[in-house]
Amino acid sequence: MIMCGPVEQQLEKYLHDHIPISQALGLKVLVAGPERVLLSAPLAPNINHRNTAFGGSIAAVATLAGWTWLHVMLRERSSLPRVVIRSSKIDYLLPIDEDFTAELRPPNDEAYERFIESLDRRGSGRLSLTVEVICRGEVAATLEGEFVAIAT
Amino acid sequence: MIMCGPVEQQLEKYLHDHIPISQALGLKVLVAGPERVLLSAPLAPNINHRNTAFGGSIAAVATLAGWTWLHVMLRERSSLPRVVIRSSKIDYLLPIDEDFTAELRPPNDEAYERFIESLDRRGSGRLSLTVEVICRGEVAATLEGEFVAIAT
Numbered sequence: 001m002i003m004c005g006p007v008e009q010q011l012e013k014y015l016h017d018h019i020p021i022s023q024a025l026g027l028k029v030l031v032a033g034p035e036r037v038l039l040s041a042p043l044a045p046n047i048n049h050r051n052t053a054f055g056g057s058i059a060a061v062a063t064l065a066g067w068t069w070l071h072v073m074l075r076e077r078s079s080l081p082r083v084v085i086r087s088s089k090i091d092y093l094l095p096i097d098e099d100f101t102a103e104l105r106p107p108n109d110e111a112y113e114r115f116i117e118s119l120d121r122r123g124s125g126r127l128s129l130t131v132e133v134i135c136r137g138e139v140a141a142t143l144e145g146e147f148v149a150i151a152t
Numbered sequence: 153m154i155m156c157g158p159v160e161q162q163l164e165k166y167l168h169d170h171i172p173i174s175q176a177l178g179l180k181v182l183v184a185g186p187e188r189v190l191l192s193a194p195l196a197p198n199i200n201h202r203n204t205a206f207g208g209s210i211a212a213v214a215t216l217a218g219w220t221w222l223h224v225m226l227r228e229r230s231s232l233p234r235v236v237i238r239s240s241k242i243d244y245l246l247p248i249d250e251d252f253t254a255e256l257r258p259p260n261d262e263a264y265e266r267f268i269e270s271l272d273r274r275g276s277g278r279l280s281l282t283v284e285v286i287c288r289g290e291v292a293a294t295l296e297g298e299f300v301a302i303a304t
Contacts, residue, residue: 018201021209024176049170055237056215057173060208085207089241 008032011068022064025057029068030101037069037104043097053096053135062131062143063088065102069129070147073112081119081149086126088145100135102143115149123151160184163220174216177209181220182253189221189256195249205248205287214283214295215240217254221281222299225264233271233301238278240297252287254295267301275303 004012012029015022026045031038039061046057063085070083106112107129118125126148133141156164164181167174178197183190191213198209215237222235258264259281270277278300285293 014201019199019206021176021198021206024173024197045176046173047171049166050234050236054171054173054212054215055240056208056212059211059215059240059242060206063206063208063211082202084202084247085244087241087243088207088211089239090211091239092237095236 004028004030007072011071015064015068019064021060025060027061027064032068032072034073035106037065037072038101039065039068039103040099040101042099050095051097053100055090055092058092058096058100058133058141059088059090059143061100062090062102062133062141063145065104065131066129066143066145066147069104069106070127070149074149079152081151083147083149086146086148088143090141090143092141094135094138094140096133096135096140098135100133100140102131102133104129104131119149119151125149156180156182159224163223167216167220171216173212177212179213179216184220184224186225187258189217189224190253191217191220191255192251192253194251202247203249205252207242207244210244210248210252210285210293211240211242211295213252214242214254214285214293215297217256217283218281218295218297218299221256221258222279222301226301231304233303235299235301238298238300240295242293242295244293246287246290246292248285248287248292250287252285252292254283254285256281256283271301271303277301 008029026042048054115125115127131143160181178194200206267277267279283295
């Protein structure tokens, strides 16, 4: 069991309050740091007619993992940029028949530096993030999302 | 206003009962026929921290449009195949700040015939479907999903 710290609890409340469908998904923020974001969702509210997780729920949880990581990385800036998703591609690899997690591991430093440099210089930057959705210890889906941050 | 017929009401109930997140999305089935599937969702339950629709909700509604069309097309067969989504790509083109719809128009006849032929001969077939998400009369997102039907 992962004991969630105050940062995780605060972010979970923020998501539930501001993106209410995250509450319907049963989303929990287990880890939210610069090195790793790990979200979880129970199967029950996300079930489909085949008793596996609905693809749309999987995509939603994976998208939130990307957004949460960027939020963690950018919130120390003097003015919080607006973060939006521009496009994403998801591959569904295995049926999900249990509770699942979505894990973001950061992109390489160089890609992140280019993103920040573009945000500072041009007022916007784009960054590709990869999220793995895990069920029963196996990668059941991968999402590659292109996120855009816009200075406000 | 679109008056929904019994087919639409029945499908909406099926989705709400078997894919419960569709109820949380506020999903309605406006049209469900071989020529067109049109689903709608209200903004309120799908809102994000910027008061526009959350990308994950948009992906979920668009995915359901593809699934619903295949369900309509395949349910007259003697044995209903299992329909799953294998992969999808979504482009978010405009922010959605009002209730929105997801509309599937059928693929060309040739692609559909190849799909059915493969399902009959090999026990499975795959088909790419395109869904447009419309808000205020404009295409706000497009989803291209690859669906697979497996004979049961």
